[in-house]
Amino acid sequence: MTIDGHSHVTLPVREHIEAMDAAGIDMTVLFSTTFHPEKSANFAEVKESMGFLSDLLAGKKGSMVEARQKSVSELVGAIAQYPDRYIGFGAVPVGLDLDGTLQYVNDVICQNHLAGMGEFTFGSGQVHLLKNIFCASQEFNHLPIWVHAFSPLTYQDIKDIAKLAKSYPETPVILGHLGGTNWLETIALVKEIPNLYLDTSAFFSTFVLGAVINEVPEKCFFGVDRPFGDLQLCKDAVLRYAKTLDVSNAVLGGNLAKLLRIAG
Amino acid sequence: MTIDGHSHVTLPVREHIEAMDAAGIDMTVLFSTTFHPEKSANFAEVKESMGFLSDLLAGKKGSMVEARQKSVSELVGAIAQYPDRYIGFGAVPVGLDLDGTLQYVNDVICQNHLAGMGEFTFGSGQVHLLKNIFCASQEFNHLPIWVHAFSPLTYQDIKDIAKLAKSYPETPVILGHLGGTNWLETIALVKEIPNLYLDTSAFFSTFVLGAVINEVPEKCFFGVDRPFGDLQLCKDAVLRYAKTLDVSNAVLGGNLAKLLRIAG
Numbered sequence: 001m002t003i004d005g006h007s008h009v010t011l012p013v014r015e016h017i018e019a020m021d022a023a024g025i026d027m028t029v030l031f032s033t034t035f036h037p038e039k040s041a042n043f044a045e046v047k048e049s050m051g052f053l054s055d056l057l058a059g060k061k062g063s064m065v066e067a068r069q070k071s072v073s074e075l076v077g078a079i080a081q082y083p084d085r086y087i088g089f090g091a092v093p094v095g096l097d098l099d100g101t102l103q104y105v106n107d108v109i110c111q112n113h114l115a116g117m118g119e120f121t122f123g124s125g126q127v128h129l130l131k132n133i134f135c136a137s138q139e140f141n142h143l144p145i146w147v148h149a150f151s152p153l154t155y156q157d158i159k160d161i162a163k164l165a166k167s168y169p170e171t172p173v174i175l176g177h178l179g180g181t182n183w184l185e186t187i188a189l190v191k192e193i194p195n196l197y198l199d200t201s202a203f204f205s206t207f208v209l210g211a212v213i214n215e216v217p218e219k220c221f222f223g224v225d226r227p228f229g230d231l232q233l234c235k236d237a238v239l240r241y242a243k244t245l246d247v248s249n250a251v252l253g254g255n256l257a258k259l260l261r262i263a264g
Numbered sequence: 265m266t267i268d269g270h271s272h273v274t275l276p277v278r279e280h281i282e283a284m285d286a287a288g289i290d291m292t293v294l295f296s297t298t299f300h301p302e303k304s305a306n307f308a309e310v311k312e313s314m315g316f317l318s319d320l321l322a323g324k325k326g327s328m329v330e331a332r333q334k335s336v337s338e339l340v341g342a343i344a345q346y347p348d349r350y351i352g353f354g355a356v357p358v359g360l361d362l363d364g365t366l367q368y369v370n371d372v373i374c375q376n377h378l379a380g381m382g383e384f385t386f387g388s389g390q391v392h393l394l395k396n397i398f399c400a401s402q403e404f405n406h407l408p409i410w411v412h413a414f415s416p417l418t419y420q421d422i423k424d425i426a427k428l429a430k431s432y433p434e435t436p437v438i439l440g441h442l443g444g445t446n447w448l449e450t451i452a453l454v455k456e457i458p459n460l461y462l463d464t465s466a467f468f469s470t471f472v473l474g475a476v477i478n479e480v481p482e483k484c485f486f487g488v489d490r491p492f493g494d495l496q497l498c499k500d501a502v503l504r505y506a507k508t509l510d511v512s513n514a515v516l517g518g519n520l521a522k523l524l525r526i527a528g
Contacts, residue, residue, distance in 0.1 A: 043479045046475045047448060050448050050475075051448070054448075150445075151445045181416075184318075202468045204414075204441075204467065204468040205492040205493060206493060206497060207302075207492045208492070228471045229470060229471075230501070232504075233500060233501055236497060236500070237494070240496075
């Protein structure tokens with residue numbers, strides 16, 4: 001079974017399902033989104049979308065409680081349309097107090113039967129904001145936590161996330177985008193910490209992708225990050241650079257099916 | 265004609281030519297290299313190679329005059345084997361005085377009939393080291409200058425390079441890797457400065473790649489950055505995201521054929 005472990009809701013949803021069919025992707029772990037760059041009609045709109053993303057990744061957008069709730073509704077709607085093709089991870093605002101976080105996770109994640117929390121984006125130096133999220137994971141059956149770990153996050157931020165993962169050994173923690181330019185240091189952390197995983201989306205070098213998936217095949221989840229990545233090209237890259245069929249099978253779906261208990 | 269505008273010498277050279285044949289790439293602008301990550305037999309060797317690269321990109325390796333001269337010999341040897349498939353860009357050390365730089369460019373670049381200078385890698389805040397390189401370009405028929413512009417370079421560094429390009433309007437300046445995570449700001453500079461160009465290698469998002477090549481198609485050169493990139497996947501990405509045949513033709517070879525006066 002081929003599972004795209006990380007893509008966002010893109011509109012219209014039907015087109016995503018068609019793209020999955022065309023690329024031979026059986027299921028997608030679908031993430032909510034507060035903006036839709038794929039709807040940009042021209043470069044000015046792309047620019048506007050990417051400016052928004054840039055502020056979001058830098059943690060400048062704050063908790064965005066309302067926007068995130070709305071985005072989860074959109075996510076839940078998409079999953080309801082295609083329950084056999086989607087599993088959802090829902091955004092949770094950081095910066096709420098512990099009670100507020102637990103209430104939110106209960107109401108928005110658990111009540112909607114979502115399988116995990118994320119994508120978390122915050123500025124460099126703000127990993128401490130995840131503390132209540134880890135507490136909520138512990139409270140709610142060890143919900144996996146998915147963190148954007150490309151730029152603007154630094155190696156220090158990734159080490160801080162790894163430290164939290166170590167303190168909560170039953171919470172699966174997925175570092176997005178291979179740790180970005182810090183992939184070499186990140187792989188050492190992933191080797192050391194059993195509950196720390198890597199998502200392959202946004203790789204900028206197939207040499208790097210190949211080095212990582214063949215070194216820690218059991219810790220990597222294939223991801224596309226649609227609308228930013230391309231389903232077919234991302235899948236082709238894993239198939240082309242995995243040294244064995246065992247590696248590509250594990251990365252392209254086996255690992256995630258096991259973690260999220262998805263029956264093949 | 266399809267031209268890979270940026271790949272390094274990889275060994276054995278014959279395998280590169282075979283990969284070009286398989287991917288339908290007619291010519292490659294070949295760059296010298298001081299290390300060969302493609303020869304890594306295991307992850308420990310990959311790690312060693314990438315540690316070297318990391319220091320190189322941070323400007324920690326200094327001028328490396330001897331290593332760069334040796335790498336140019338290897339480059340010239342590869343071109344001599346396949347003169348119909350390769351055009352060379354040669355490394356020039358930064359940090360030499362003006363006379364030393366002019367002498368080096370004359371002896372190593374011009375005498376070997378290389379078509380440009382690069383890839384330049386230096387630490388953030390060190391763009392001033394390129395001053396003598398621009399003087400040499402002016403002296404030697406406006407040799408193009410190719411600069412690594414991904415991490416660890418910042419937007420400020422890219423602005424500093426753009427300023428130099430503006431001061432030397434007859435020197436083509438190619439910013440490698442779309443400007444990395446600073447691609448959105450970089451595209452504005454490329455629009456403003458006629459002699460400033462973009463290389464597409466190391467893109468981390470096909471959404472970004474598509475936005476850039478369709479917005480400034482006449483300013484983009486397709487690049488693979490072998491051994492770090494994959495010829496077929498990089499070409500597929502441009503073909504898939506170019507909105508028209510004119511765009512893909514320009515990016516995949518037309519623009520570079522014009523700049524380097526390569527006959528089709």
